[in-house]
Amino acid sequence: MTEQNKQHRPRIVVIGNEKGGSGKSTTTMHLVVSLLREGYRVGTIDLDARQGTLSRYLENRASFANGSSNNSIPMPEHRRVYRSQALTTEASEVEDKANLEKAMTELWDRDFIVFDTPGSDNYLSRLGHSYADILVTPLNDSFLDMDMLAKVEVQDDELKLTPSTYSQMVWEQRQQRAVQRKKPIDWVVMRNRLSHIDAKNKRDMGVLLEHLAKRLQFRLASGFGERVIFRELFPKGLTLLDLDEKGTGVTMSMSHVAARQEVRSLLSAIGLDKEEVST
Numbered sequence: 001m002t003e004q005n006k007q008h009r010p011r012i013v014v015i016g017n018e019k020g021g022s023g024k025s026t027t028t029m030h031l032v033v034s035l036l037r038e039g040y041r042v043g044t045i046d047l048d049a050r051q052g053t054l055s056r057y058l059e060n061r062a063s064f065a066n067g068s069s070n071n072s073i074p075m076p077e078h079r080r081v082y083r084s085q086a087l088t089t090e091a092s093e094v095e096d097k098a099n100l101e102k103a104m105t106e107l108w109d110r111d112f113i114v115f116d117t118p119g120s121d122n123y124l125s126r127l128g129h130s131y132a133d134i135l136v137t138p139l140n141d142s143f144l145d146m147d148m149l150a151k152v153e154v155q156d157d158e159l160k161l162t163p164s165t166y167s168q169m170v171w172e173q174r175q176q177r178a179v180q181r182k183k184p185i186d187w188v189v190m191r192n193r194l195s196h197i198d199a200k201n202k203r204d205m206g207v208l209l210e211h212l213a214k215r216l217q218f219r220l221a222s223g224f225g226e227r228v229i230f231r232e233l234f235p236k237g238l239t240l241l242d243l244d245e246k247g248t249g250v251t252m253s254m255s256h257v258a259a260r261q262e263v264r265s266l267l268s269a270i271g272l273d274k275e276e277v278s279t
């Protein structure tokens with residue numbers, strides 16, 4: 001590592017939620033392409049390497065870019081970190097740490113390193129969270145999914161909130177960073193798959209999430225609506241930010257424009273749009 005490399009520190013963005021299928025990989029891909037299109041150099045690490053959704057998304061993107069006449073499909077530098085198969089917990093943790101640090105060192109010259117994580121708890125995922133400057137948690141817009149942040153009960157007309165194991169894990173990572181005098185993790189929870197019809201559920205979720213935000217110390221971002229386009233883009237490895245490019249085969253509709261605006265708003269809420277990053 002050169003002297004300049006030692007001083008440079010990329011910003012680390014981790015996308016995490018122990019609940020499966022909450023939109024982590026979809027959000028990761030959209031954040032990564034947004035940052036690339038703003039001109040940043042981005043590294044990506046798939047900590048859910050066995051399932052490998054982000055890795056496959058990027059492989060599809062590379063295939064699309066290779067087969068396309070235009071060369072304006074930006075790519076991140078990607079690493080896939082598999083969980084150790086060592087027989088003892090101690091040996092596997094040592095190996096996991098070494099593998100993750102190797103991937104991070106290889107990507108250290110980037111402006112951002114973005115991690116996608118699995119929908120379950122394991123040492124490698126927890127280790128990934130410990131490096132987060134920014135943690136983004138997509139949350140499906142249902143009370144069932146909110147349970148992953150905290151158990152909510154009503155007792156004597158009062159709301160009783162008990163943090164979930166995931167929230168406790170984030171709390172522990174924050175404590176450790178405080179001990180190490182590192183900058184606190186900026187935790188942003190975003191609502192995903194917001195329904196266009198169920199206004200009451202949306203409102204009730206909103207009220208509870210405000211309570212949780214204060215208690216668990218996260219910021220709330222509005223996130224993405226429920227839109228078919230998010231599912232359709234995966235085979236081509238594209239995101240809503242790519243649809244203006246020639247040859248995507250997708251005609252921009254009003255719904256796509258609105259969806260793209262949601263992605264930009266998320267970036268701004270997180271503080272990662274160009275103006276806010278450079279100031």
Ligand SMILES: Nc1ncnc2c1ncn2[C@@H]1O[C@H](COP(=O)(O)OP(=O)(O)OP(=O)(O)O)[C@@H](O)[C@H]1O
Pocket residue numbers: 019020021022023024025026027048051053117118119120192193194224225226227228230231232
């Ligand atoms: N806003 C959305 N509207 C419609 N479909 C969505 C939206 N967000 C995600 N999806 C779809 O939901 C499914 C799960 O999304 P994704 O794979 O991103 O979740 P995940 O949290 O990474 O899942 P896992 O925990 O299994 O890794 C995918 O089919 C994806 O296309």
Ligand SMILES: [Mg+2]
Pocket residue numbers: 024025026048053054116117118
């Ligand atoms: Mg995933």
